[in-house]
Amino acid sequence: MDLVPLTRFWRSRSSTAVTGENINPLYDPHQHQQHDLEPDLRDLNASLAALVEVFPDIAPEVFREMLSSISKESRIEVVTEQLLKKDAKLLRGRYRIGRGDRQSTSSPTSEQVGNAPTLATEETFRGESYRNAVKQVFYEEFKTLSHSSIKAVTAEQNYSYTLSRPVLQQLAAKSWRFSLANFWSKRSQSQTAPEHPNIVCQVSRASGETAALGVKRTGSTQLDRELWQLFVEPALASQRREQLIADHTYASKLNEAEAEDAGALFDCECCFGSVSFERMVTCDEGCHQLCFDCVRRTVNEALYGQGWARTVYPERSTVRCFAPTSQECHGAIPTDRVCYALSDADGSHDIWQQLQGRVASEALIKTVQLIFLSFLAAAFVFTVPLLLFTSVIWMMANILPPVAAIFHASWVRVHRSRQGLRFKCLNPSCTKTSCARCATIWRNPHICFETEKTSLRTAIESSATAAIKRTCPRCLLSFVKSSGCNKLVCNCGYTMCYICRNEITSKEGYSHFCQHFRARGGRCSECERCDLYGDEDEEAAIRRAAESAEKAWRDQGGKGDANTQLMVEALVGQAGHGTRYEKWLDAMVDAIAL
Numbered sequence: 001m002d003l004v005p006l007t008r009f010w011r012s013r014s015s016t017a018v019t020g021e022n023i024n025p026l027y028d029p030h031q032h033q034q035h036d037l038e039p040d041l042r043d044l045n046a047s048l049a050a051l052v053e054v055f056p057d058i059a060p061e062v063f064r065e066m067l068s069s070i071s072k073e074s075r076i077e078v079v080t081e082q083l084l085k086k087d088a089k090l091l092r093g094r095y096r097i098g099r100g101d102r103q104s105t106s107s108p109t110s111e112q113v114g115n116a117p118t119l120a121t122e123e124t125f126r127g128e129s130y131r132n133a134v135k136q137v138f139y140e141e142f143k144t145l146s147h148s149s150i151k152a153v154t155a156e157q158n159y160s161y162t163l164s165r166p167v168l169q170q171l172a173a174k175s176w177r178f179s180l181a182n183f184w185s186k187r188s189q190s191q192t193a194p195e196h197p198n199i200v201c202q203v204s205r206a207s208g209e210t211a212a213l214g215v216k217r218t219g220s221t222q223l224d225r226e227l228w229q230l231f232v233e234p235a236l237a238s239q240r241r242e243q244l245i246a247d248h249t250y251a252s253k254l255n256e257a258e259a260e261d262a263g264a265l266f267d268c269e270c271c272f273g274s275v276s277f278e279r280m281v282t283c284d285e286g287c288h289q290l291c292f293d294c295v296r297r298t299v300n301e302a303l304y305g306q307g308w309a310r311t312v313y314p315e316r317s318t319v320r321c322f323a324p325t326s327q328e329c330h331g332a333i334p335t336d337r338v339c340y341a342l343s344d345a346d347g348s349h350d351i352w353q354q355l356q357g358r359v360a361s362e363a364l365i366k367t368v369q370l371i372f373l374s375f376l377a378a379a380f381v382f383t384v385p386l387l388l389f390t391s392v393i394w395m396m397a398n399i400l401p402p403v404a405a406i407f408h409a410s411w412v413r414v415h416r417s418r419q420g421l422r423f424k425c426l427n428p429s430c431t432k433t434s435c436a437r438c439a440t441i442w443r444n445p446h447i448c449f450e451t452e453k454t455s456l457r458t459a460i461e462s463s464a465t466a467a468i469k470r471t472c473p474r475c476l477l478s479f480v481k482s483s484g485c486n487k488l489v490c491n492c493g494y495t496m497c498y499i500c501r502n503e504i505t506s507k508e509g510y511s512h513f514c515q516h517f518r519a520r521g522g523r524c525s526e527c528e529r530c531d532l533y534g535d536e537d538e539e540a541a542i543r544r545a546a547e548s549a550e551k552a553w554r555d556q557g558g559k560g561d562a563n564t565q566l567m568v569e570a571l572v573g574q575a576g577h578g579t580r581y582e583k584w585l586d587a588m589v590d591a592i593a594l
Contacts, residue, residue: 026200026214027224040072044125047075052119055083059462060123061158065476068125122160131159133220137227138164140197142172148503151473152496161226171500199231212236252279269323270294281341283321285331290323292341295333296351298322299342303354317359389588410582410589463549467541470498485532486513499530 044067051063066079131154138150138161149171157163198216213232215224259265259276266280267273268291275291282289299319302311313320313332321331342352397404422442424433433442471478472490481488486498487510495504497512504512513532514524524531 025217027217027221027228029225029228032217032221032224038127041125041127043072044068044075047079048124049119050076051079052123054080058083060119061478064125064158065478068476122158122163126159127220127222130220130222133218133223134159134161134164137161137198137218137223138168141165142168144172146502148473148496149501152471152501152503155473155476156469156471156478156501161223162230196227196231198227268294269325281333281337283323283329283331283333286321286323286329288321288323288325288329288331290321290333294322295319295338295341299338299351299355303351303358308358312355312359314359314362317356406585407589410585413582414586414590459549459552460546463545464542467545470496470501472496486530487532497530 047067048060048063051067052058052060055063063079066082067075070078134154135147135150138145138154139147142150145168150168153167153171154160154164157167198218200214200216201212213235215227215232218224218227255278256276260274264277265274266277266289268275268280269288270290271294273291273293275293279292280289281292281295298307298311301307302319311319311322316332316335318335319333319338321329321333323329338355339349339352342355343349393407397407421435422433423435425431434440435442465480468480469478470480470488472492472494473496474494475490475492477490477492479488479490481498487495487504488498489495495506496502497504502512510532512530514527514529516524516526518524
């Protein structure tokens with residue numbers, strides 16, 4: 001296969017590769033740089049970045065809706081005033097969870113968002129050329145969907161191609177027209193280029209083989225770069241990896257042939273095969289020579305078979321010498337040579353990483369076993385004297401009443417130090433009452449970790465709202481259906497279906513929905529129209545969004561802070577204020593009462 005970069009291929013064949021009236025020029029990331037945004041769009045993005053920096057917990061879509069309807073002179077001031085006065089109405093369920101909730105394919109650019117590192121490109125205002133190009137590309141890619149559905153989905157996702165494409169794929173997969181079109185298109189699908197109308201495959205006229213992938217120009221440089229990053233870059237990276245592996249294999253065969261012609265082959269002391277010097281390893285004690293193939297087979301047997309104990313040298317994280325000609329060799333193969341031998345076949349280090357991971361696991365297990373045995377020995381050494389001391393104290397407390405009174409007073413002090421979570425500072429300058437578990441100010445009624453619970457509830461509500469949110473493609477107003485049927489009418493007069501997001505004209509009306517009677521409910525078996533009152537998909541979407549939000553919250557550390565736990569242990573284990581003798585006695589009673 002003749003693999004060449006797209007830039008070199010396009011420059012050399014620009015006069016012959018692209019001909020015809022209906023073929024657009026290909027996008028070249030080195031030549032077609034992104035143009036500057038319009039002045040008004042640049043000002044909108046600068047205002048959006050400033051508001052996101054001031055209010056980092058609010059979703060950027062709130063600012064986009066408000067900025068688009070305010071004049072240029074006082075955008076930031078008016079939006080800030082409205083947020084401070086009407087935050088409860090404007091921000092219901094629209095708080096920002098964080099950058100981890102939406103994976104951006106393009107890094108934030110300081111030129112577009114005013115040096116705001118927390119604002120992604122998908123969250124900024126989009127130019128008219130980019131929005132029109134995205135809709136045209138979707139019209140060609142999803143021909144089974146109506147234009148109104150595509151407009152509704154793109155409006156919900158801020159006209160982002162990367163975020164809108166998965167939603168449109170789900171909608172298209174539910175249509176029977178998609179299955180029929182997919183059946184006929186399978187015969188003409190290319191095996192080298194992705195299934196996309198704007199991705200073309202360049203073919204060399206000399207050899208007839210695939211040379212490179214390209215992106216047809218869409219009219220927006222920003223969308224061209226996005227398509228290049230989504231489809232072409234992964235394919236080129238895969239081709240480069242395959243080419244490197246093929247070159248390495250060919251170079252190894254050529255080296256073996258030259259070494260054989262020159263008589264410079266060496267015999268392996270394990271399999272007695274003849275290989276070149278570059279494919280040999282030598283142990284550091286007996287200088288036994290072993291080939292790469294034997295090293296790989298031995299390591300695979302150690303990892304997946306029964307040869308771990310006699311093969312691996314755990315103290316040095318390498319492999320022992322396994323030459324059968326000398327059973328008394330205690331040497332080992334150098335670590336760098338083992339790594340090179342295991343990665344020689346395909347250029348990857350998976351087997352080497354598995355070997356190092358298991359060596360580390362074995363070392364950790366041995367360390368834990370040693371610590372456990374040491375703990376048992378220490379417990380035995382300290383438990384016997386403690387039992388003897390407890391027996392003596394019990395006998396003295398039963399025989400001598402004053403001794404019993406002293407131990408009773410110590411027990412009362414220890415019991416008081418252990419009971420209750422309410423802790424009051426005795427410092428005259430403080431005198432604050434706090435919780436010994438969550439280290440927050442004590443307010444009746446007190447709920448531990450109330451802030452963390454509120455954070456989890458906010459994350460779940462925000463994700464659930466985003467899952468069922470709809471956006472009007474005409475006025476870009478976002479809304480959520482609380483009750484009623486699935487025929488939604490916006491304030492601007494636009495009518496759409498809540499399920500498929502398709503526009504419902506006045507002529508069509510309620511005929512857009514299923515009219516068949518179903519005695520037992522469920523999905524209609526006579527047609528594929530949307531249900532007028534069906535909400536099964538909505539409940540499933542809310543449930544999936546809530547589960548994802550809870551998992552993301554727990555992965556980000558929402559279970560509690562380690563410093564809080566340490567503070568709780570310090571407060572609970574604090575000894576009483578008394579003499580040194582009383583402190584020592586309280587410590588002994590506290591240890592006995594465990």
